[in-house]
Amino acid sequence: MSRKQLDMTLLGLAGLLSFGLPLVISSPTYLQILILLFFYAYVTTAWNLVGGFAGVLPLGHSVFVGIGAYSSTILTLQYGVSPWIGMIVGGLLASGVGVLIGRPTLRMRGAYFALCTIAFAEGVRVMIENIDTLGPFKLNGPRGLLIPLKGDSFWNYQFMHKGPYYYIILIMLVLVLTLTWFISKSKIGYYLAAGGDEPEAAEALGVNVAKYKLMAMALSCFLTALAGTFYAQLMLYFYPKGLMGLDLSFEIAFIALIGGRGMIAGPLVGALALRPLNEFTRIYLGDQLPGLHLVIFGLILILVMLYQPKGLTPPLARLYGRLANRITGSDKSGHRTSSLKTTGQEGAQ
Amino acid sequence: MNILEISGVTKHFGGLTAISDVDLHIAKGEILGLIGPNGAGKSTMFNCVAGVFPPSAGAIRFKGESIAGKKPWDLSRLGLARTFQIVKPFASKTVLYNVMVGAFLRTGSARKAREKANEVLTTLQLDHRKDQLSGNLTIADRKRLEIAKALATDPELLLLDEVMAGLRPTEVDEMIAIIKRLRDGGVTVFVIEHIMRAVMALSDRVAVIHFGQKIAEGKPEDVTRVENVIKAYLGSDYGAA
Numbered sequence: 126m127s128r129k130q131l132d133m134t135l136l137g138l139a140g141l142l143s144f145g146l147p148l149v150i151s152s153p154t155y156l157q158i159l160i161l162l163f164f165y166a167y168v169t170t171a172w173n174l175v176g177g178f179a180g181v182l183p184l185g186h187s188v189f190v191g192i193g194a195y196s197s198t199i200l201t202l203q204y205g206v207s208p209w210i211g212m213i214v215g216g217l218l219a220s221g222v223g224v225l226i227g228r229p230t231l232r233m234r235g236a237y238f239a240l241c242t243i244a245f246a247e248g249v250r251v252m253i254e255n256i257d258t259l260g261p262f263k264l265n266g267p268r269g270l271l272i273p274l275k276g277d278s279f280w281n282y283q284f285m286h287k288g289p290y291y292y293i294i295l296i297m298l299v300l301v302l303t304l305t306w307f308i309s310k311s312k313i314g315y316y317l318a319a320g321g322d323e324p325e326a327a328e329a330l331g332v333n334v335a336k337y338k339l340m341a342m343a344l345s346c347f348l349t350a351l352a353g354t355f356y357a358q359l360m361l362y363f364y365p366k367g368l369m370g371l372d373l374s375f376e377i378a379f380i381a382l383i384g385g386r387g388m389i390a391g392p393l394v395g396a397l398a399l400r401p402l403n404e405f406t407r408i409y410l411g412d413q414l415p416g417l418h419l420v421i422f423g424l425i426l427i428l429v430m431l432y433q434p435k436g437l438t439p440p441l442a443r444l445y446g447r448l449a450n451r452i453t454g455s456d457k458s459g460h461r462t463s464s465l466k467t468t469g470q471e472g473a474q
Numbered sequence: 475m476n477i478l479e480i481s482g483v484t485k486h487f488g489g490l491t492a493i494s495d496v497d498l499h500i501a502k503g504e505i506l507g508l509i510g511p512n513g514a515g516k517s518t519m520f521n522c523v524a525g526v527f528p529p530s531a532g533a534i535r536f537k538g539e540s541i542a543g544k545k546p547w548d549l550s551r552l553g554l555a556r557t558f559q560i561v562k563p564f565a566s567k568t569v570l571y572n573v574m575v576g577a578f579l580r581t582g583s584a585r586k587a588r589e590k591a592n593e594v595l596t597t598l599q600l601d602h603r604k605d606q607l608s609g610n611l612t613i614a615d616r617k618r619l620e621i622a623k624a625l626a627t628d629p630e631l632l633l634l635d636e637v638m639a640g641l642r643p644t645e646v647d648e649m650i651a652i653i654k655r656l657r658d659g660g661v662t663v664f665v666i667e668h669i670m671r672a673v674m675a676l677s678d679r680v681a682v683i684h685f686g687q688k689i690a691e692g693k694p695e696d697v698t699r700v701e702n703v704i705k706a707y708l709g710s711d712y713g714a715a
Contacts, residue, residue, distance in 0.1 A: 312578045312587070319564050319575040326562035329524060331550035331579035331627055 128453050143295060147288045156287035160359065162400040163294040164352060168373075169380045169392030170301045171348035176378065177387030178305075178314060179341045180321020181231060182239040184374050185246030189219040189346045191253070191369030193353025198270050198363075199262050201281075208282035212354035216347040223346030224339055231338045246374055253365045269364025272357065282358040290359050297355065298393075301348055305389050317341055318387070372419065376403075379422045383429050385436030394438045399425070475538075477502045477631050477662050478523065483532035485518050485686075492518040493686040495532070500631070505653070505663045507677030507694070509670075511707050515686040516666045517559055520633050523664075524556045525549045536631065550579060555629035557620035559636045559666075565609030569600065569619055572608050576626030594626045598652060614645045618652075625656070632656065634665040638672050650675050670708070674698070682707060 197211025384395020
């Protein structure tokens with residue numbers, strides 16, 4: 126078996142396994158944990174377009190999850206529009222908002238951009254908590270919005286079992302991973318990475334750095350908002366603090382940094398590493414100290430940054446590369462560039 | 475035909491006049507050397523030409539067209555490329571990746587960009603390093619990478635900012651040969667350099683600036699005989715040597 130065949134086989138197995146899991150797992154609790162794992166991997170992958178490829182550190186992506194959830198839910202509740210359509214509207218709205226705040230802030234470097242995004246996200250959350258209506262739209266302040274049960278209905282994006290949600294978020298995740306893979310291999314990916322590394326040098330090579338960062342921001346915000354609609358339909362209830370608090374923004378950044386920022390598999394590896402931990406601490410320690418999981422995340426982040434500053438993906442990829450070469454018996458030199466994407470997928474097993 | 479015409483260019487930074495009323499021109503296919511003491515305004519001149527910032531006064535015309543208000547990315551599309559005195563590789567990426575960023579200017583296809591990048595790396599004898607991370611290169615290879623990136627954009631005019639600083643004498647000779655080959659391949663070269671041996675060997679003409687003003691211009695061997703140039707830059711030992 127050649128290395129490429131091995132990669133493809135394992136990738137296929139991982140795909141088969143992830144699509145087959147709901148047939149084996151019937152407990153809604155475990156399915157919910159997996160759904161949230163994929164949800165975080167998805168949101169972080171969308172974040173990675175800006176936070177990883179474009180080399181800035183957005184810490185307010187929860188606001189785009191919020192925009193997605195509120196847009197589709199308000200359209201459903203007040204105008205009877207299917208959440209599937211509301212999802213696209215929310216995505217476009219988030220995209221527009223992302224471009225509006227990205228335009229002045231994306232040229233800032235380092236902590237300044239991060240601070241601006243935090244301030245914006247928190248500002249919007251506090252605003253929503255303090256107003257009941259925005260023009261004709263009912264936001265319901267801090268009480269949030271409740272989506273009435275309509276029974277199993279694809280059109281209404283509501284399912285009585287976790288299975289359909291599982292498949293929806295899994296497909297969304299596979300699509301967004303494929304999209305980032307294509308982008309990273311294309312001109313846009315090269316330009317984003319170059320502009321993130323050395324903006325001046327990139328501009329001298331013909332890259333309009335600001336334009337490409339803005340494009341990445343628009344796409345990232347659009348994709349993030351789709352996850353907001355998913356979350357709303359999964360929970361059928363959300364309120365500003367729970368939906369779009371800083372917890373979510375920080376957790377996205379934690380997952381990306383621990384998994385490997387700017388790598389395609391990074392968010393997936395990070396989510397696989399952190400989400401089970403999050404659920405565990407929430408189940409067993411949540412009563413004693415809410416927010417303890419963030420403290421633990423911080424600790425892990427410090428350790429990872431100390432010993433693996435590029436995240437967990439590169440050492441895992443090297444490990445996989447070595448194992449794969451032993452299995453296929455091929456020489457090391459020919460296969461030094463191991464496929465990061467494949468390694469990430471294997472973690473799913 | 476002059477590919478670049480600089481007329482009456484002045485640049486102030488606050489109260490400081492970095493360059494003052496400088497005229498320069500480069501004919502197509504020529505190599506022009508710009509020399510002068512540290513702080514004379516050489517890099518400022520490059521930055522004005524490359525669109526990093528606009529001159530405070532005066533006009534710069536590239537291929538007969540004014541570049542006023544044009545940004546660096548517009549200019550590279552028009553065929554003007556530059557290197558940086560302090561090299562700026564995309565350090566976390568491989569050499570090939572670095573050069574492909576430049577090559578993407580003329581194509582949208584990754585395959586074509588890779589072909590172009592490989593071709594440029596071969597020209598610069600850097601192809602054996604193409605899979606290395608650019609952050610791990612030696613200074614000589616980094617300087618070559620700077621040129622490779624610029625060259626991958628298919629420029630008509632190449633601005634080289636001290637690409638030989640820090641190189642060993644044999645590396646300087648290799649670099650001189652490379653630049654001459656580029657010119658023979660049809661690229662006009664505007665070079666800032668401190669290593670006089672290289673400037674003398676390369677340039678068709680040399681311009682000298684001092685405190686932001688042009689004090690001499692002409693053939694290399696004539697310029698080095700001008701008294702002002704010797705006083706301001708070369709030192710009295712140079713003429714004797």
